Amino acid sequence: GAGVSQSPSNKVTEKGKDVELRCDPISGHTALYWYRQSLGQGLEFLIYFQGNSAPDKSGLPSDRFSAERTGGSVSTLTIQRTQQEDSAVYLCASSQRGSEYNEQFFGPGTRLTVL
């Protein structure tokens, strides 16, 4: 079946602009995660959604970052007033349910470049 998809695959923006990144998880997966992969920081957790529960936003680096998940499926990560340090690959992952045992399936990522 289809895997996790993300769009766009690449995004170049100017400092101060807002960007939206989209994630389509695997159908039926209730858990969805956003991570950020950058040269300096490696792979970092950003936010977690599980079903209709309140998301765990503990990994978001600043209040310029927000995310929502509509209808328990598609998720959008929004970065407002982008800064150069936001340049990174943003990865989305989903799993059947939230659990330390469940494999997380990753999308190909969105490469964000802030000029």
Add this chain to the structure above:
Amino acid sequence: GDSVTQMEGPVTLSEEAFLTINCTYTATGYPSLFWYVQYPGEGLQLLLKATKADDKGSNKGFEATYRKETTSFHLEKGSVQVSDSAVYFCALSGVSGAGSYQLTFGKGTKLSVIP
């Protein structure tokens, strides 16, 4: 908080050489442990996992054993191939204070296998 430390790369080996990539972790409780692989130009894929002490995960000739006494999960392969060239990430999954199951990753080890 939870953390994962893995050997820094890059690692360059000749084909058919033995591979070890060291990984140690710090976590409360009993996390699940994973090795993820990122081939050039591709997304993160689960390579193997172990969910409790003394479990051995294995896949594609790679193995790793969950050692609670040494808090380690070293990746090994007896004979590497050129196609194993990739970046390898050690990771753990445990429940956070907010009740979510995000992965905590090591910084990754780039492996290059030369013919």
